[in-house]
Amino acid sequence: MLARVTCFALDGLRPRRVTVEVDLRTGLPALTIVGRADAAVRESRERVHSALLNSGFQFPQRRITVNLAPAQLRKQGPGFDLATACGILAASGQIPADRLAGWAVFGELSLGGELRPCGGALAAAEGARAAGLDGIVVPWACAGEAGLVTGLEVAAAHTLADVAALLRGAAPKAPPPVAPAASGGTEFLIDLADIRGHAGALRALEIAAAGGHNLLLSGPPGTGKTMLARRLPTILPPLDPEEALEVTRIHSIAGLRVGRGLIEQPPFRAPHHTISAPGLVGGGAGPSPGEATLAHRGVLFLDELSEFSRPALEALRQPLEDGHVTIVRGQTATCFPTRVMLAAATNPCPCGEGGAACRCTSADLTRHRRRLSGPLLDRLDLLVAVHRPTAGELAAPPVTDSATVRQRVAAARWRQRARNGGLNTTVTATDLARALRPGARALLREVYERGTLSARGHARALRVARTVADLDGSEEITVEHLLEALGLRQEQGETTPVAA
Structure with a gap:
């Protein structure tokens, strides 16, 4: 019997959809994983085997082939453990295979069947939303992270048995609240x-x-x-x-x-x-x-x-x-x-x-x-x-x-984004030069012709002068703004x- 489960691999910082295909055939008992899997994925054979038995499920005594498609994409990390286990359960008839159609699963398994967190749960949830899936099943410890993605149902589970109950129709448990960020506010120990x-x-x-x-x-x-x-x-x-x-x-x-x-x-x-x-x-x-x-x-x-x-x-x-x-x-x-x-x-x-x-x-x-x-x-x-x-x-x-400086910095950044759509470091020198007053334009030209600035230094000095003007609340770059920028660059x- 063949079963398919959706999971996600990380290609750099991008989530890539992976279909975990599990096929059961008559033959000597064996579990083979193919599809350009790294050592952590290949080692999942032992984790999945022990997790299934210790969770009260049967491990099929048949020839099991697990294919991670597409085959040309490199798969890394333990995030495929849960998808492989669910595929084996579905292929052996221990959970309904049709319930897997609208869900992605992502997580690492312990030998006892507990779900352990692994890096990339947020990216996997973003991939599930982009793929149009109904939801994603993740370890309980990753639910707050995956829950940052809106428009996607996140089901959190503690064990493989909890995941099986969910796929059999049990109501998913509400995920835990999002843990506060390490620097979530504006309070610092230094100033x-x-x-x-x-x-x-x-x-x-x-x-x-x-x-x-x-x-x-x-x-x-x-x-x-x-x-x-x-x-x-x-x-x-x-x-x-x-x-x-x-x-x-x-x-x-x-x-x-x-x-x-x-x-x-x-x-x-x-x-x-x-x-x-x-x-x-x-x-x-x-x-x-x-x-x-x-x-x-x-x-x-x-x-x-x-x-x-x-x-x-x-x-x-x-x-x-x-x-x-x-x-x-x-x-x-x-x-x-x-x-x-x-x-x-x-x-x-x-x-x-x-x-x-x-x-x-x-x-x-x-x-x-x-x-x-x-x-x-x-x-x-x-x-x-x-x-x-x-x-x-x-x-x-x-x-x-x-606090005082942060207010001035925030106001200057607001002016930049309102004018440029981003910070001054992302704007071309040609666009910034339009704000130069005639005296500042002549000064910048004179400094450049002396050979004290490279072409890159010319552009960077202009960007700094634009920032000085933004801190001053000025729409134009004056000689005073340019002199301060040049003085800080020398x-x-x-x-x-x-x-x-």
Whole structure:
């Protein structure tokens, strides 16, 4: 007898419909899985066998062939366990096969028949809705995540026996409420009010957050570079519903938030400097998303930028420019989004002091500067020198707080979306140049003709000036706005690395 069950495979970040075909034939008892399945899927034979017996069902003593169609699509992970078990039950007549027609099933089985959560439940639910199915059966722990998809019935189950009862006509249990997101509100344990001094750096953080610009903080150790960067998420407004669903899907597929609720705040990722290029931008045999994708719509913070490997930093150049990265493995290309705000921190030299106190030789400085290539630095919009605060600044009250800055950032982003449909980083320089006042246009032309800006730097300086104008509530870009943008882009003294 033949039975068919609908499940979903993850092709990068996209759900792909998979039909699990189960055929029972006379012959020596065996269970064979075909259809380009990885090791985790092939190992499901033992999990399904034990789960069926320990749940009180019969395991057919016949030749069982399980085909995962389409055959050319790679299938990974344990999410096919439940579909395989349901297919065997339907093919052997232990549950009605016709009840499977309008449902998708997705989940991992334990040896005792319990359903375990697995990454990608949200993507599978989105695939079921797109396929026009009536609903999806998922483990109880994943029901809140799958329930984020509207227009689809979600049935949650604790065990394989619960799934069988549901397919026999039992009323589905109401799924559990969605768990609150880790950063669902606007309350943070850290705040810009913790910062003393650094008025220029705080202004740069505000501009970077308002326009989604890349930022480099450079200065001696202990001056507050990391402290500043880690407070960047506290001034970012919450994600809109579409962005929140996109970010939640990415983290669910990566296995970081299995069974958790909607991510409402922009993500913040801070990988260690020993990370490899595939770990930073994505890769592997799968391939799987990297840190740049996990930080999509949020902040990617690279502390000690000069300590990252040259291949890892060079691999980041194209994703920063295009907002996505395409990973090719064999004859398959997978695209991951990388629309991130890069925040980086670095010491000015190997000894960390910089300036007159620097103890490095010229050879040390040359090696240090060569670690940060010119093309990478050209993709950074704001270059900020962070100096050691004075004793008076440390004793003074805070310059500002996160709530105040976040309101200004949200207002500036609203102006950008109302005008452009997106942030200034997504708009072409030609469109932005229309807002230049004559004096600002002449100044930008003069600076470019001096050779101090590349063509890319010209466009990025214009985008920063547009953001400064948005923070000022101005529809036009004035000379003052452009001067502030150019000042934040230029190297500030000996504390900013110079590309070799």
